Amino acid sequence: MKYYNLFFLFNIIPFLTFASKINSCIEDKTIALTFDDGPFKYTEELINILNENDIHATFFINVENYWKDLQNNKDKQKILKKAHDSGHQIASHTWKHYISSDINEFDSMMNKTDSWIENVIGDRPAYFRAPRGECYSECVEYLEEKKYKLIQWDTDTNDWDISSGASYRAKRAKSFLNESFEYKRSNYLILMHDVYEHTVREIVPWIINNKPKGYKFVTVAECLGDKSSMYRTNKVVSDELKKDENEIEKVKETKFENEVENDVEKELKNKNDVKKESQIENDVDKKLQNDNNNEKDSQNDNNNEKDSQNDNNNKNESQNENEAKNIPIIEKEENGYSLNNLSDNVNNDNTNNDPNIYNETNNDNNNYNTEVNTDPMNNFNSNTVINNNNNDDNQGNLVYESSTLSFYKNNKIIVFLLTMVLLKIFVNVY
Numbered sequence: 001m002k003y004y005n006l007f008f009l010f011n012i013i014p015f016l017t018f019a020s021k022i023n024s025c026i027e028d029k030t031i032a033l034t035f036d037d038g039p040f041k042y043t044e045e046l047i048n049i050l051n052e053n054d055i056h057a058t059f060f061i062n063v064e065n066y067w068k069d070l071q072n073n074k075d076k077q078k079i080l081k082k083a084h085d086s087g088h089q090i091a092s093h094t095w096k097h098y099i100s101s102d103i104n105e106f107d108s109m110m111n112k113t114d115s116w117i118e119n120v121i122g123d124r125p126a127y128f129r130a131p132r133g134e135c136y137s138e139c140v141e142y143l144e145e146k147k148y149k150l151i152q153w154d155t156d157t158n159d160w161d162i163s164s165g166a167s168y169r170a171k172r173a174k175s176f177l178n179e180s181f182e183y184k185r186s187n188y189l190i191l192m193h194d195v196y197e198h199t200v201r202e203i204v205p206w207i208i209n210n211k212p213k214g215y216k217f218v219t220v221a222e223c224l225g226d227k228s229s230m231y232r233t234n235k236v237v238s239d240e241l242k243k244d245e246n247e248i249e250k251v252k253e254t255k256f257e258n259e260v261e262n263d264v265e266k267e268l269k270n271k272n273d274v275k276k277e278s279q280i281e282n283d284v285d286k287k288l289q290n291d292n293n294n295e296k297d298s299q300n301d302n303n304n305e306k307d308s309q310n311d312n313n314n315k316n317e318s319q320n321e322n323e324a325k326n327i328p329i330i331e332k333e334e335n336g337y338s339l340n341n342l343s344d345n346v347n348n349d350n351t352n353n354d355p356n357i358y359n360e361t362n363n364d365n366n367n368y369n370t371e372v373n374t375d376p377m378n379n380f381n382s383n384t385v386i387n388n389n390n391n392d393d394n395q396g397n398l399v400y401e402s403s404t405l406s407f408y409k410n411n412k413i414i415v416f417l418l419t420m421v422l423l424k425i426f427v428n429v430y
């Protein structure tokens with residue numbers, strides 16, 4: 001058991017130590033061309049070739065390596081600036097292709113390199129490749145602490161090995177790459193050196209012409225989906241942030257506009273509601289007015305009915321008198337029938353909750369005038385009553401004529417005597 005644990009630890013430690021090393025790309029169908037140890041006399045030619053083919057590559061540079069005067073040579077520095085401004089990624093490969101075992105010295109040289117690069121191209125690198133890919137535990141911990149992306153490779157052209165001649169190396173490199181491209185891996189992170197003529201003039205042109213179809217040449221940061229973090233002082237990041245800020249502002253403006261629109265809509269709705277309410281109030285007022293008018297009309301009708309009723313009362317009185325004197329009354333029974341019905345209606349109306357109606361009913365000796373102000377059925381009855389009353393009116397006239405004639409008939413002697421008296425007075429005068 002004890003030996004098993006030791007075996008496990010020895011196997012896991014290397015993975016933990018080098019966990020932050022990046023050996024391959026992430027994005028599918030991407031080819032990241034990387035060039036170490038420059039810049040040098042072939043670098044500008046390489047940049048032109050890449051630019052002519054609309055290819056972005058990555059340069060892991062040294063400040064003091066093949067060119068010893070790069071640190072102070074503005075013309076040579078312009079090559080790096082040109083590469084940067086063309087869209088190629090500029091990353092650190094140490095000051096002089098060397099990593100000190102003294103971590104403080106290493107830190108000092110890393111900062112010196114990055115500051116120099118930043119001074120030349122305007123951006124401070126966030127990507128790093130160790131010389132020969134050799135970065136052990138302390139180096140990795142330091143790079144992790146300083147948030148560097150430590151880049152390795154997965155496709156090595158071995159272009160640096162010219163022991164058998166540059167032509168041989170170029171031929172071997174092309175053969176190796178041809179075989180590698182036939183596998184059509186998801187992506188390729190290819191290691192080269194722009195300090196060699198055969199690399200710039202033979203290998204790179206061959207790669208451009210023989211890459212697998214559908215693959216795109218990109219920078220390392222792009223092949224890792226990390227373009228915005230290419231530099232620590234990244235204009236791309238700033239642009240992205242600015243873009244995001246603009247989008248946020250747009251969203252805010254849109255939101256504000258929507259809110260204003262909503263407010264306007266709400267206000268309009270409120271206005272409409274108020275309008276509707278006032279319309280409803282007006283309608284209610286109108287309805288009430290109409291009801292009052294109807295009430296007044298009905299009241300007038302009632303008054304008419306009262307008048308009719310009074311007439312009828314007078315008629316009834318006459319009828320009673322006539323009955324007492326055995327004078328025949330036309331359609332007496334029909335009147336009586338109508339009146340009885342009216343009385344029934346009045347009795348029904350006593351259940352009406354309206355106190356005015358109830359009072360009217362009580363105050364009205366004839367009662368049936370309180371037919372009004374009830375439901376449509378009662379109104380219908382009221383109309384019926386009015387019609388009946390109209391009939392009564394007609395009948396009343398007949399009764400009136402009949403009673404006048406009967407007066408003369410029943411008082412012949414009195415009339416005769418009065419006539420004689422008036423005749424005597426007339427004779428005496430003349």
Ligand SMILES: [Zn+2]
Pocket residue numbers: 036037093097130131132
């Ligand atoms: Zn190197």
